[in-house]
Amino acid sequence: MHFRSHTCGELRIADTGKKVTLSGWVQRLRDKGSLIWIDLRDRYGITQIILEEGISSPELMQAARSLGREYVIRVEGTVLERSSKNPQLPTGDIEVLPTSIEVLNASITPPFTIEDKSDGGDELRMKYRYLDLRRNPLRQNLELRHRLAFETRRYMDSQGFLEIETPYLIKSTPEGARDFVVPSRMNPGEFYALPQSPQTFKQILMVAGYDRYFQIVRCFRDEDLRADRQPEFTQIDCEMAFVTQEDVLNTFEGLTRHLFRQVKGFDPGPFERMDYATATKLYGSDKPDLRFGMPFVELNHLAKNKGFAVFDQAELVVGINAEGCAEYSRKQLDELTEFVKKPQIGAKGLVYVKYNHDGSLKSSVDKFFNEEQLKSWAETFGAKPGDLMLILSGDTNKVRKQLNELRLEMGNRLGLRNPDHYKTLWVTDFPLLEWDETSGRYFAMHHPFTSPKPEDIHLLDSNPSQVRANAYDLVINGVEIGGGSIRIHDRSLQNKMFALLGFTPEEALSQFGFLLNAFEYGAPPHGGIAFGFDRLSALMAGYDSIRDFIAFPKNNAGRDTMIDAPSPIAQHQLDELFLEIKPFNKD
Numbered sequence: 001m002h003f004r005s006h007t008c009g010e011l012r013i014a015d016t017g018k019k020v021t022l023s024g025w026v027q028r029l030r031d032k033g034s035l036i037w038i039d040l041r042d043r044y045g046i047t048q049i050i051l052e053e054g055i056s057s058p059e060l061m062q063a064a065r066s067l068g069r070e071y072v073i074r075v076e077g078t079v080l081e082r083s084s085k086n087p088q089l090p091t092g093d094i095e096v097l098p099t100s101i102e103v104l105n106a107s108i109t110p111p112f113t114i115e116d117k118s119d120g121g122d123e124l125r126m127k128y129r130y131l132d133l134r135r136n137p138l139r140q141n142l143e144l145r146h147r148l149a150f151e152t153r154r155y156m157d158s159q160g161f162l163e164i165e166t167p168y169l170i171k172s173t174p175e176g177a178r179d180f181v182v183p184s185r186m187n188p189g190e191f192y193a194l195p196q197s198p199q200t201f202k203q204i205l206m207v208a209g210y211d212r213y214f215q216i217v218r219c220f221r222d223e224d225l226r227a228d229r230q231p232e233f234t235q236i237d238c239e240m241a242f243v244t245q246e247d248v249l250n251t252f253e254g255l256t257r258h259l260f261r262q263v264k265g266f267d268p269g270p271f272e273r274m275d276y277a278t279a280t281k282l283y284g285s286d287k288p289d290l291r292f293g294m295p296f297v298e299l300n301h302l303a304k305n306k307g308f309a310v311f312d313q314a315e316l317v318v319g320i321n322a323e324g325c326a327e328y329s330r331k332q333l334d335e336l337t338e339f340v341k342k343p344q345i346g347a348k349g350l351v352y353v354k355y356n357h358d359g360s361l362k363s364s365v366d367k368f369f370n371e372e373q374l375k376s377w378a379e380t381f382g383a384k385p386g387d388l389m390l391i392l393s394g395d396t397n398k399v400r401k402q403l404n405e406l407r408l409e410m411g412n413r414l415g416l417r418n419p420d421h422y423k424t425l426w427v428t429d430f431p432l433l434e435w436d437e438t439s440g441r442y443f444a445m446h447h448p449f450t451s452p453k454p455e456d457i458h459l460l461d462s463n464p465s466q467v468r469a470n471a472y473d474l475v476i477n478g479v480e481i482g483g484g485s486i487r488i489h490d491r492s493l494q495n496k497m498f499a500l501l502g503f504t505p506e507e508a509l510s511q512f513g514f515l516l517n518a519f520e521y522g523a524p525p526h527g528g529i530a531f532g533f534d535r536l537s538a539l540m541a542g543y544d545s546i547r548d549f550i551a552f553p554k555n556n557a558g559r560d561t562m563i564d565a566p567s568p569i570a571q572h573q574l575d576e577l578f579l580e581i582k583p584f585n586k587d
């Protein structure tokens with residue numbers, strides 16, 4: 001017996017008259033008494049099966065009527081031209097008149113409909129992920145993901161990269177996010193950690209002389225789950241030796257453009273570049289969405305010391321010009337004020353200036369600023385009649401973050417963030433260090449192996465926060481797709497970096513001794529990058545969320561509800577590991 005001569009997505013008008021065998025799932029059954037239609041589905045599509053009284057035998061009509069949703073069946077029959085064709089369906093010109101229908105397996109009634117738009121809620125769809133995965137949108141997502149992985153391998157191979165696997169059971173280090181740990185039975189009381197990234201291994205591969213490495217690799221971070229974070233996720237991880245930052249950027253721009261060409265059918269062209277300082281000054285973000293303009297305009301020189309206390313006390317007065325929004329109603333302006341005052345954003349208020357079509361100016365601070373003054377603001381903004389200027393004030397870092405949110409909100413409201421448009425950007429020259437108020441110490445902004453810019457090394461002692469790094473991010477449509485850096489390959493500079501990060505020499509040695517030792521044996525200059533593969537897949541499909549680009553994702557509590565993990569383990573397993581569970585409160 002053979003199960004199929006064709007898939008359910010394959011038959012066309014030219015196949016009319018052929019005897020075929022199809023196997024698949026019953027998506028839908030419509031019974032009009034004298035006519036029965038079955039939509040038969042597999043991974044490739046849907047084919048309509050038709051039975052008709054007087055043509056199909058009563059036994060066959062009976063067999064068809066006994067089918068239920070998601071039954072697995074095998075159908076033999078003849079391809080007919082449909083009288084009423086369905087142009088929505090690739091197989092919509094034909095239907096199959098069966099000579100036999102065989103049930104290969106029955107199905108209980110699925111808990112939600114397996115249609116493009118399902119009626120299942122998130123939790124239900126996660127628990128029955130195998131049913132959810134039967135739906136077209138998920139199948140298309142996984143197909144896209146496969147294509148991206150395949151094309152990544154093809155491109156990297158063509159550039160001389162080797163895919164080398166690095167271990168999943170490694171050593172825990174306190175830097176970075178929290179590690180997932182795995183107890184070692186053979187070494188009681190000791191633990192492996194699952195890698196947050198293959199960072200140290202890929203650098204050691206450079207010392208070993210494998211000067212072009214990549215890997216499509218799972219990484220693990222035990223973070224409290226923020227929206228759309230997964231505890232395990234996939235990176236396209238790369239490292240290169242004997243390269244400058246320019247070489248790394250060009251190689252991965254090449255990869256990204258290749259992926260766009262292969263998967264989206266167009267080349268986004270050369271990527272824009274912007275340094276971190278400019279990105280934060282003009283957009284209040286290290287990942288600006290450049291699908292639209294609306295850059296920040298600073299107004300300190302015009303707005304401060306004119307008697308308006310809010311501005312006078314602010315470190316920075318800064319705004320954006322929303323083109324064509326002068327006619328915003330009271331209600332719309334109130335909505336924007338409410339938006340910036342949300343606790344997640346935290347602004348105290350919003351100042352607006354309307355540049356009316358008749359050339360007059362009207363602001364929410366008319367008491368403090370006359371029309372002449374507002375005119376000079378409008379000039380600074382480059383505003384025209386019909387525009388609306390929106391202004392925030394406060395501490396520089398905070399107000400920039402707030403205005404970034406407002407700018408993105410305006411982008412949404414004005415329909416300037418079309419998911420089918422792609423704007424690619426390298427953000428470069430990130431600060432090397434970040435000061436943490438709570439712990440009173442510096443943290444590496446990227447990671448402790450990132451090299452300072454040579455011209456800034458002299459600032460390491462006197463003014464560490466001013467030191468820029470040879471670190472870069474790829475940003476597409478305001479989403480951080482990847483990041484990397486040129487590494488420190490000199491032991492004394494690496495030691496200095498550890499000292500700045502508050503490691504004693506002993507701590508540095510106990511945690512990263514293997515890397516420091518390796519660096520004693522001729523470490524070449526090297527650098528690399530990692531792309532978030534789940535996020536890249538979602539972005540290429542125009543989605544915000546990564547969850548439906550992972551076949552078996554975790555929910556917001558980090559659980560896999562399908563297999564019910566995590567779960568307790570048996571006492572004998574604990575005993576074998578010399579582990580004891582302390583009493584705890586489940587809530």
Ligand code: ASP
Nearest residue numbers: 197199484485528529530
């Ligand atoms: N390991 C870094 C990360 O996971 C990327 C890199 O520096 O190559 O973000």
